[in-house]
Amino acid sequence: MKRMMTGLALLWMGALTMWGQETNAPVRIAVVGLAHVHAMTFIPRMFGRPDMELVGIVESNRDIAARYQAQFKLDPRLFYSSLDALRARTNVQAVFCFAATADHLSVVKDCAARHIDVMVEKPMARNAEEARAMERVAEKAGIKLAVDFETTWYSANREAYARLHRHEIGDLRKVFIRDGIRGPVEIQCPPEFLEWETDTNGGGALMDFACYGANIMTWLMDGERPDSVIAVTQHWKPGIYPKVEDEATVLLLYPKARAVLEATWNGPFDRKDMELYGQTGYLLVPKGDVLRMRTARSNETQVSVPPAPISEADPISYLAAMERGLQPGGCSAAKLNVTVMEILDAAKESARTGKRIDLPR
Numbered sequence: 001m002k003r004m005m006t007g008l009a010l011l012w013m014g015a016l017t018m019w020g021q022e023t024n025a026p027v028r029i030a031v032v033g034l035a036h037v038h039a040m041t042f043i044p045r046m047f048g049r050p051d052m053e054l055v056g057i058v059e060s061n062r063d064i065a066a067r068y069q070a071q072f073k074l075d076p077r078l079f080y081s082s083l084d085a086l087r088a089r090t091n092v093q094a095v096f097c098f099a100a101t102a103d104h105l106s107v108v109k110d111c112a113a114r115h116i117d118v119m120v121e122k123p124m125a126r127n128a129e130e131a132r133a134m135e136r137v138a139e140k141a142g143i144k145l146a147v148d149f150e151t152t153w154y155s156a157n158r159e160a161y162a163r164l165h166r167h168e169i170g171d172l173r174k175v176f177i178r179d180g181i182r183g184p185v186e187i188q189c190p191p192e193f194l195e196w197e198t199d200t201n202g203g204g205a206l207m208d209f210a211c212y213g214a215n216i217m218t219w220l221m222d223g224e225r226p227d228s229v230i231a232v233t234q235h236w237k238p239g240i241y242p243k244v245e246d247e248a249t250v251l252l253l254y255p256k257a258r259a260v261l262e263a264t265w266n267g268p269f270d271r272k273d274m275e276l277y278g279q280t281g282y283l284l285v286p287k288g289d290v291l292r293m294r295t296a297r298s299n300e301t302q303v304s305v306p307p308a309p310i311s312e313a314d315p316i317s318y319l320a321a322m323e324r325g326l327q328p329g330g331c332s333a334a335k336l337n338v339t340v341m342e343i344l345d346a347a348k349e350s351a352r353t354g355k356r357i358d359l360p361r
Contacts, residue, residue, distance in 0.1 A: 026053040027320040030092045032083060032107055033099025034059045034068055036121045037184075037193040038150075042098070042315070043072055051320045054078065056086040064192055083110050092116060093323050096148075096315070100195075101126055101202040108134045112141035119146040119319050123211040123344065124337040126202040131341040135334045146328035147337045148315045149215050151179075151272055154288035158312075159305045160276060161220060163283060169295060170279030172220065172257050177213035177274040180205070180264030185240050187270075204244030205265045206233055206347060212272060213261030214343040217252055219331045220276070225339050226252040226259075229357045231347035236266055250347045 029052050031043065046054045058080050059065040065079045080086040083095075097107045097120040104120045111118040118138075124147045125131040138145035151157055164172060181187055184197050197203040210231075218224070229252055233245035240246075246265040252258060276283040281295030294300035307313070311321035322328060330336070346357040 026051060027323045028053050028055045028091060028093045029316075029319060030054070030056045030058060030083075030086055030090075030095050032058040032095050032097050032110075032118075033103060034061075034064050035100040035103075035192045035196065036098040037189045037197075038121055038148075039068075039098035040071075040190075042096070043068070043074075045314070046316060049316065052316060055090040055092055056080050058083050058086055061192070067190075083114065083116075087114065094118065094319050096319060097121060101207075102196060105130045105134050105137075108145060109137055112137045112143050115141060115143060117144040117319075117322055119148055119315060119322075119332075122147055122149045122215070123207055124334070124341055126207075128338060128341040128345045131334075131338045135338055138334060144322050144328055145334045146318070146322065146332040147215075147334065149212060149331055151212050151216060151288070152331040153308065153312070153314050154272075154285070155305045155308050156285045156287065156289055156291040157216065157274070158308055159291050159303070160274075160283045160285055163293065163303075164220065164276060164278070167278075168293070169276065169281035169283055172276060172278050174257065174277040175217055175220065175259040175274065176262070177216055177259065178262040178264075179209040179212040179272045180262070180267040181209075181270045182267055183237065183240065183246065183265040184208075186265075198241050198244055200243050204233075204241075204248075205246050205263045206231070206248035206250070206351070207344060208265070209263035210248050210250050210261045210347060211340060211344060213250065213259065213263070213274075214252075214340045214347075215331050215337065216274065217259045217261070218336050218339050218343070221254065221257070223336055223339060224254065225359050225361070226254050226343065227359065227361070228253040229343055229346035229350055229359065231350040233351040241265070245351070248347070248351070250343075252343065 057078050060081050069076055086092060095111050095116050095118045097118055099107055104125050108118055125134060184194055231250045234247040235245055237246050248263040250261040274285050284292040289305055291303050291305050292300055293303050311317055311326060346359055350357045
């Protein structure tokens with residue numbers, strides 16, 4: 001009996017050791033599509049990490065693949081023309097999608113059919129209908145689906161959310177979120193990005209940058225949908241952007257709060273900042289790692305911003321953590337981003353008709 005117990009203990013210890021090795025092994029991640037400009041900053045960050053391994057890049061356009069290969073000195077064997085070709089060579093666990101927004105649904109379908117978790121770059125889809133379809137496909141296949149926004153990983157945004165939900169500035173009343181650049185042409189985005197980003201097929205300043213504000217506000221409101229959306233778009237540079245607006249302002253109306261989202265391709269410089277005003281104070285986030293606070297009892301001060309947990313410090317860490325059991329939540333959650341797309345659909349319709357668009361509760 002003693003020998004049997006000793007044998008069982010050894011087997012259990014061995015199983016724990018094997019489990020630990022498996023969970024600590026690098027997650028095998030593939031990039032699908034290179035049409036989104038954010039791939040240019042994402043791919044270099046994937047090298048030399050102990051938590052993940054880049055096992056392949058799927059890009060059917062040989063010119064784009066060749067440019068990335070030369071720019072980042074990548075092994076040509078990393079590139080594949082299809083997800084099936086990649087899977088024939090390696091057992092990929094998760095996919096990060098940098099395809100054009102119009103291709104997000106098809107990529108999610110491909111990943112779902114092969115039981116591969118996937119994170120897509122913002123915005124989730126071209127419209128709410130496609131976003132809901134993506135969510136349904138992922139749920140039916142039992143895969144995890146997440147959406148990446150740069151602002152999700154801002155430590156100051158995270159701390160502002162925590163302080164707001166501790167009621168340190170009272171109930172939220174007004175929010176101003178400003179996001180923009182000088183313009184995708186002005187900052188010399190590559191042609192494969194400009195092709196769809198400056199086209200009505202998913203592009204424009206409203207889709208490009210109001211999505212950040214809609215995402216953050218829905219998160220701050222714990223998923224609550226606004227009652228109404230009012231939007232105005234303007235065309236200040238038709239010579240550069242003949243097909244889409246380059247300026248957008250969106251007003252979100254809630255029962256006891258409102259948000260103003262300002263999205264621009266006409267800024268003097270890049271910006272992603274926000275201001276939260278509550279009943280008894282405010283929180284200002286001028287930069288991703290800077291938070292200022294004032295209440296009725298204290299003057300404005302810069303407050304401490306703790307670092308994010310390692311698993312939520314950046315999208316790569318998050319995707320790796322998803323493969324170790326983390327369920328997508330917060331700004332990354334598919335369900336929240338379906339609401340974001342409903343807001344953007346309403347904003348486009350409001351701008352088109354000049355009317356307030358009411359959303360069902």
